[in-house]
Structures are given as structure tokens and as C-alpha cells.
Amino acid sequence: MARTFQHHVLVRQEHLNQYGSLFGGVVLRVIDELAFIACTRTYPGCNFLTRAVLDAEFKAPAYLGDTLEFDFGIEHVGKTSVQVRVEMLIYDGRGGKGIPSFDGTAVMVCVDDEGRPMRVRG
Template structure:
């Protein structure tokens, strides 16, 4: 799993118990997963079709840095399924796991599903090639 982005938990992200609001985490997960899939499929004509099981494991508090790990699970003809793990950057404790997030490529005019032309193997190779170009 690659951890690709981070967010700082701000006061406006908190619930009545002063921990990170679950709805905010879900918003972030949908956004982060969409960005990941846009980069994987090289298109922004996507819709979120489904988010499967969501498990909240530990709270995040104001000032915590949370990071988002994403992994491609499955690739269909028009769809791609990913998993997103949200964890505390410092403690590495899992905050939330969202499994089976399905995105579908759609035609920009008709909004109907269209093939994306990618395979799981091709996406794995694409990731390897991208990592090689990074200045780490």
C-alpha cells in the first residue's frame, strides 16, 4: 500500500466529542481515492459507484496528521476497485479502513460507463515506472 497524501486535523474537522468527524473522513477518503484512480486511469471522467465496508478503528484528534494509503484491488472493463487505509502519521494506528471503493469511467456527455482500457498488470507496471522517475 502506498501512502500518498496527508491532512492536518483542524478544529472544523471535529465532532461534538472533539475527535475527527466520521463524515469528514469519508469525504476525504472519496476525494483521495478519486485522485488516486484519476492518476491510475489517466482520466477524470469517473464516478464513485460503491463504497463497501467502512471500519473505524481509532480516533484522530485536533492537530493529528493523518495519511491515506491506497491500493488497487481489482480492475474491470469500466471499473476499478481500490482500498483506502487512513492512519495516524505519527503512531501508525489505523483510524479508518474503507474497502471495495468502486469507480466507473463514464462518457463525459452521456454519463454512461465506457471501457478504460487498463489491466491490473498494466497499472502495476505503470506504478513501478512512476516510482523510478521520482527523485527519492
């Protein structure tokens, strides 16, 4: 990843599923927002839509009170698309090493005012 960004989220009650662990949809919403932020910070003036999330894998569950660390950055720039790699680690509040929990790659497409793909401008 060329330029990396970082974001943290505290797991709260409203993030939990019926099993008491973190709901996957929360993670997908966050990575969608983070991919958008990475693209618009890097390519100001471009409008981006999410085209796909590739290789999304949930590897370990998070629980109430855990801190989620998202490390993300642009991995590939094409003609109209930008791929943003997102990795998430869990910290359980007792210190120690982060546990890899999620990774995936969001494909964002730069679009014009009519929503048609256009070349990414640096």
C-alpha cells in the first residue's frame, strides 16, 4: 500500500449480532466509508462509487468493548478504478497483540456527474 490511513472503532452494544459478536455488516459499512475516504483524500475532485469488494474474509470474531483497528490504503490505480486494501485487527483492551480479523479490497470507480466511469485524475 502506497499511502496508508488508520481508523479505530470501539465495539458497542448496537454493533452486536444475535450471537453476541460483531455484526459483519458493521465492518462492511466501515470499509465502504474508509475506501471512499482514501480515494477522495488521494484524488480530490473525483466522485467515487463502490463497484465491488474483493476477497472479503472474516477471520476472527470481535466482542463488546474490543477496539477495531483499520489499516487501509490504495493498492492499485487503473484507468477509472482505484483498489483500496483494508485490514482490520482486534485489540481486546487488555493490551497485547492485535488479532487479524478481516481483510478485503474495495474497488472504487471514479464517475462523472451522470454516474459514468471516467479517468482517475491525480
